[in-house]
Amino acid sequence: MEKMCADALPLTMNSSEKQEIVCIFGTGDFGKSLGFKMLQCGYSVAFGSRNPQMSSLLPRGAEVLSYSDAASKSDIIILAMHREHYECLTELVDSLNGKILVDVSNNRKINQYPESNAEYLAQLVPGAHVVKAFNTISAWALQSGTLDASRQVFVCGNDSKAKHRVMDIARTIGLTPLDQGSLVAANEIENYPLQLFPMWRLPFCLASVLCVFFFVYCAIREVIYPYVNGKTDATFRLAISIPNRVFPITALILLALVYLPGVLAAILQLYRGTKYRRFPNWLDRWMLCRKQLGLVALGFAFLHVVYTLVIPIRYYVRWRLRNGTITQALANKDSPFSTSTAWLNDSYLALGILGFFLFLLLGITSLPSVSNMVNWREFRFVQSKLGYLTLVLCTAHTLVYGGKRFLSPSILRWSLPSAYVLALIVPCTVLVMKFILIMPCIDKTLTRIRQGWERNSQHSKSALNGKSDI
Numbered sequence: 073m074e075k076m077c078a079d080a081l082p083l084t085m086n087s088s089e090k091q092e093i094v095c096i097f098g099t100g101d102f103g104k105s106l107g108f109k110m111l112q113c114g115y116s117v118a119f120g121s122r123n124p125q126m127s128s129l130l131p132r133g134a135e136v137l138s139y140s141d142a143a144s145k146s147d148i149i150i151l152a153m154h155r156e157h158y159e160c161l162t163e164l165v166d167s168l169n170g171k172i173l174v175d176v177s178n179n180r181k182i183n184q185y186p187e188s189n190a191e192y193l194a195q196l197v198p199g200a201h202v203v204k205a206f207n208t209i210s211a212w213a214l215q216s217g218t219l220d221a222s223r224q225v226f227v228c229g230n231d232s233k234a235k236h237r238v239m240d241i242a243r244t245i246g247l248t249p250l251d252q253g254s255l256v257a258a259n260e261i262e263n264y265p266l267q268l269f270p271m272w273r274l275p276f277c278l279a280s281v282l283c284v285f286f287f288v289y290c291a292i293r294e295v296i297y298p299y300v301n302g303k304t305d306a307t308f309r310l311a312i313s314i315p316n317r318v319f320p321i322t323a324l325i326l327l328a329l330v331y332l333p334g335v336l337a338a339i340l341q342l343y344r345g346t347k348y349r350r351f352p353n354w355l356d357r358w359m360l361c362r363k364q365l366g367l368v369a370l371g372f373a374f375l376h377v378v379y380t381l382v383i384p385i386r387y388y389v390r391w392r393l394r395n396g397t398i399t400q401a402l403a404n405k406d407s408p409f410s411t412s413t414a415w416l417n418d419s420y421l422a423l424g425i426l427g428f429f430l431f432l433l434l435g436i437t438s439l440p441s442v443s444n445m446v447n448w449r450e451f452r453f454v455q456s457k458l459g460y461l462t463l464v465l466c467t468a469h470t471l472v473y474g475g476k477r478f479l480s481p482s483i484l485r486w487s488l489p490s491a492y493v494l495a496l497i498v499p500c501t502v503l504v505m506k507f508i509l510i511m512p513c514i515d516k517t518l519t520r521i522r523q524g525w526e527r528n529s530q531h532s533k534s535a536l537n538g539k540s541d542i
């Protein structure tokens with residue numbers, strides 16, 4: 073803050089221009105930081121404080137007055153105080169009449185109060201033009217200039233002139249204002265900084281549940297079962313073997329879950345015979361987090377590839393290889409080359425590599441710098457068509473890996489099948505449903521529905537007529 077006093081000299085001040093005065097109520101962290109930035113950018117700042125004499129460490133060049141004196145200095149007042157203290161403004165209602173009041177406040181919890189802070193302020197001071205802004209910018213970012221991640225300022229208000237003046241201030245101090253409409257939007261703007269990665273929550277929860285389930289499942293089959301049956305200590309499997317099952321299985325199921333909502337949506341549209349009815353909320357939410365779901369899946373697939381790369385240097389693998397060779401040498405017997413096994417092995421690896429390549433391509437096209445370069449059709453082509461191809465390749469990789477052992481009774485342990493058999497349920501279901509949906513007769517109806525055709529158009533027409541009669 074000491075440094076702030078010394079540095080707060082206007083950068084853009086032009087001596088021939090009259091400086092615009094802006095009033096800031098409250099000399100707390102946010103008020104000081106905003107005042108500092110505004111002084112730097114050529115504004116005059118008048119602080120309003122309960123104790124003007126007591127206020128310290130304020131940016132040099134700023135005036136500190138009582139609330140009512142400061143209010144008379146400017147027709148734009150930024151309230152850098154908490155909502156709980158807005159009540160003291162009721163004493164100033166007359167002097168605030170016709171002024172622009174900027175509400176920057178945040179709450180501690182989402183929907184903490186029945187109405188947004190900005191709407192509450194508008195009720196307290198009905199004669200003022202209330203504008204919501206700056207709540208997404210932190211005092212620290214304003215002071216330190218590290219505004220890269222949070223340059224956007226959502227602005228809303230009922231008076232468009234007032235809103236535009238606040239947006240001009242935001243622009244002048246190097247921020248990017250985004251008009252969000254009337255004061256009704258304040259509630260959403262206030263909730264925004266309180267959210268913690270909302271779109272990522274469901275994908276991370278799903279991934280955690282899948283990881284834990286399959287880890288326990290594999291540990292039962294591969295660590296506990298050999299211990300109970302033959303007192304064999306296979307706990308070393310917990311480090312690489314089991315994670316290298318859990319991670320690809322999680323990746324495959326999450327990838328299938330990216331494409332499942334699209335299939336469900338299509339079935340729902342076919343069943344309803346119209347696209348004009350809203351999807352249920354859970355399906356909407358699921359559709360909206362598909363990108364995050366896909367990126368989490370990509371992360372797990374990447375882990376699988378890294379874990380696979382270390383297989384040849386594992387002690388256990390080298391030991392088994394050496395032992396096999398010695399056993400064969402001692403018995404003076406070699407195992408014949410099996411072309412079918414070679415084919416199966418090479419095929420599942422090739423399918424995995426190609427699947428991973430397309431998976432990466434999906435990830436790359438979802439980067440904003442890349443997606444901005446392709447048009448809507450190209451993006452849909454990559455995300456939808458190549459996305460399905462990725463799912464087909466990854467599912468085939470797992471199916472061929474299972475190969476001949478697939479569902480054979482010898483692989484069951486305590487009647488539990490291998491984990492990859494369970495992993496294939498969701499992807500195979502999605503692929504079969506998609507296959508049915510792209511059959512010409514069904515696809516034709518679906519396409520017509522998506523172009524606006526309605527099966528019960530007679531009904532909807534009469535319903536509409538009924539409505540207009542009323």
Ligand SMILES: Cc1cc2nc3c(=O)[nH]c(=O)nc-3n(C[C@H](O)[C@H](O)[C@H](O)COP(=O)(O)OP(=O)(O)OC[C@H]3O[C@@H](n4cnc5c(N)ncnc54)[C@H](O)[C@@H]3O)c2cc1C
Nearest residue numbers: 331334337338362363366367370434435438455456459522
């Ligand atoms: C690594 C990775 C990265 C990803 N990145 C992104 C990303 O950046 N952005 C992104 O959006 N997704 C991303 N995804 C998710 C996924 O690839 C896309 O959402 C993809 O478009 C889904 O394809 P779809 O064919 O299932 O769905 P869509 O083609 O979106 O169709 C889904 C459903 O919506 C309905 N619908 C479609 N068109 C219409 C229409 N014209 N009128 C009415 N209803 C219609 C239909 O019911 C349809 O079945 C990513 C996935 C992965 C794996």
Ligand SMILES: NC(=O)C1=CN([C@@H]2O[C@H](COP(=O)(O)OP(=O)(O)OC[C@H]3O[C@@H](n4cnc5c(N)ncnc54)[C@H](OP(=O)(O)O)[C@@H]3O)[C@@H](O)[C@H]2O)C=CC1
Nearest residue numbers: 098099100101102121122152153154157177178207210211
């Ligand atoms: N800090 C941040 O990073 C951000 C804060 N905000 C919002 O900015 C507003 C201010 O936050 P911040 O500066 O951190 O808070 P502080 O607690 O640091 O400052 C609040 C100021 O409000 C004034 N005030 C007026 N009436 C009262 C009262 N009855 N009791 C106590 N203080 C009173 C005081 O100024 P004085 O003593 O001069 O009267 C006080 O300094 C809040 O609404 C907050 O949600 C928004 C985005 C980021």
Ligand code: HEM
Nearest residue numbers: 317320321323324373377380424425427428466470491492
């Ligand atoms: C470069 C790409 C890839 C290579 C080289 C590769 C290689 C392998 C190998 C060697 C195995 C056997 C592991 C073992 O024996 O324990 C395996 C299994 C598996 N892979 Fe891949 N893979 C690749 C990409 C992928 C991708 C993109 C997915 C799907 C998202 C995937 C899903 C699976 C699954 C589900 C299994 C079965 C896990 C089990 O139960 O053991 N793989 N892969």
Ligand SMILES: [Fe+3]
Nearest residue numbers: 122157158160
């Ligand atoms: Fe107060």
